[in-house]
Amino acid sequence: MADGLNIAQVECWPIKIPLARSYHLSAVLGTLTHSQAAIVRLTLEDGTVGWGECDPHAEFDGYTLEKACQTVAERASAMIGLSVADWVENARGRAFHGTPAAAIDVACYDALGQARRVPVWQLLGKRVHDGVDVLWPTSSGTAEEDLEIIQERHPQGFRTYMLKMGSRPIEDDIARTHEVFRALPDGVQIMVDANQGWNRDQAKAYAKGCDGLPVVLIEQPLAAEDLEGMNTLCGETPLAISVDEALLTPQDADEIIGHDAADVFSIKISKHGGLANSLLISGAVQKAGKLVLMNSMIELGITQAASLHLGVTLPHLMPCGHAYMSTLRMADDITDFSDWVQNGYATIPDRPGLGVKVSLDKISQYQVGEAHVV
Numbered sequence: 001m002a003d004g005l006n007i008a009q010v011e012c013w014p015i016k017i018p019l020a021r022s023y024h025l026s027a028v029l030g031t032l033t034h035s036q037a038a039i040v041r042l043t044l045e046d047g048t049v050g051w052g053e054c055d056p057h058a059e060f061d062g063y064t065l066e067k068a069c070q071t072v073a074e075r076a077s078a079m080i081g082l083s084v085a086d087w088v089e090n091a092r093g094r095a096f097h098g099t100p101a102a103a104i105d106v107a108c109y110d111a112l113g114q115a116r117r118v119p120v121w122q123l124l125g126k127r128v129h130d131g132v133d134v135l136w137p138t139s140s141g142t143a144e145e146d147l148e149i150i151q152e153r154h155p156q157g158f159r160t161y162m163l164k165m166g167s168r169p170i171e172d173d174i175a176r177t178h179e180v181f182r183a184l185p186d187g188v189q190i191m192v193d194a195n196q197g198w199n200r201d202q203a204k205a206y207a208k209g210c211d212g213l214p215v216v217l218i219e220q221p222l223a224a225e226d227l228e229g230m231n232t233l234c235g236e237t238p239l240a241i242s243v244d245e246a247l248l249t250p251q252d253a254d255e256i257i258g259h260d261a262a263d264v265f266s267i268k269i270s271k272h273g274g275l276a277n278s279l280l281i282s283g284a285v286q287k288a289g290k291l292v293l294m295n296s297m298i299e300l301g302i303t304q305a306a307s308l309h310l311g312v313t314l315p316h317l318m319p320c321g322h323a324y325m326s327t328l329r330m331a332d333d334i335t336d337f338s339d340w341v342q343n344g345y346a347t348i349p350d351r352p353g354l355g356v357k358v359s360l361d362k363i364s365q366y367q368v369g370e371a372h373v374v
């Protein structure tokens with residue numbers, strides 16, 4: 001096509017940014033101290049640029065930062081000359097999975113939005129929310145540690161908290177949840193994420209032990225592959241059960257829906273390989289009458305912006321805070337996304353594309369390896 005929307009160049013920078021505070025995930029996954037990402041810039045023939053971000057987590061998806069950059073570079077050579085209009089309008093991103101695919105897909109959406117002077121949400125659907133409430137996570141710790149974080153963040157406007165669980169005895173996590181609820185400020189919501197940490201008996205015990213409490217949802221209580229167990233659990237408890245690790249691809253979404261194995265679906269742009277797949281998954285979830293939690297994985301402002309553009313178009317968002325706090329947990333970012341979150345509420349500035357301002361100076365400051373240019 002001769003409309004200037006063909007991709008002329010792809011660049012990829014590996015970067016690492018320290019977290020503001022290290023983050024204990026679980027006994028198995030350990031403690032995170034940095035966020036790492038491969039930042040992707042597409043340049044079109046007309047000079048328009050689009051940004052994408054790849055968020056590798058080797059323990060979850062097998063991608064080290066190096067492997068992620070290599071994969072982006074390999075895919076990039078097949079992208080040269082392709083039209084971003086064709087890519088977005090025909091959902092070409094659906095053919096790819098994994099976080100390197102997410103970087104490329106999001107960059108195509110950003111570039112097309114920039115070229116057409118429209119925000120990315122307009123390429124995804126109809127905007128139904130001005131903004132979205134933001135949640136704050138706590139580490140896998142004690143009730144005192146949870147409450148310390150809640151007391152610190154509540155005055156800043158955060159009204160939903162996600163308690164990480166699954167690495168202590170189940171009785172302790174039940175007692176912890178009750179203790180947190182007893183001291184909770186008015187109007188605050190609690191959800192828990194077990195990160196696959198429980199077996200069926202433990203999950204049942206937790207749900208029973210907490211079913212009198214207004215827990216918003218229990219995320220991934222069981223192993224990702226145990227859809228039968230998830231289905232049984234959904235039938236045993238009035239609490240909402242959510243899938244995260246079990247939900248990577250649109251096929252996974254169909255299977256989970258087919259097994260009636262979840263009430264809530266955790267959408268992460270990076271995990272699903274981009275916006276095209278995330279849009280497809282959220283459509284299937286909506287059709288099934290289920291709800292979405294917009295989630296994140298220690299990521300930077302480009303992925304967070306892409307997630308917010310999708311979030312504002314979804315009428316079936318859970319009525320609680322969603323994961324748009326990721327950049328606020330970093331010591332720094334390469335974008336201005338943190339400014340989009342005010343008083344625990346995330347909004348999109350009136351700009352084309354993703355609308356995120358990316359700093360090349362910050363990219364150089366945090367670069368940890370050679371850039372790839374294709």
Ligand SMILES: [Mg+2]
Nearest residue numbers: 193195219244
């Ligand atoms: Mg999770």
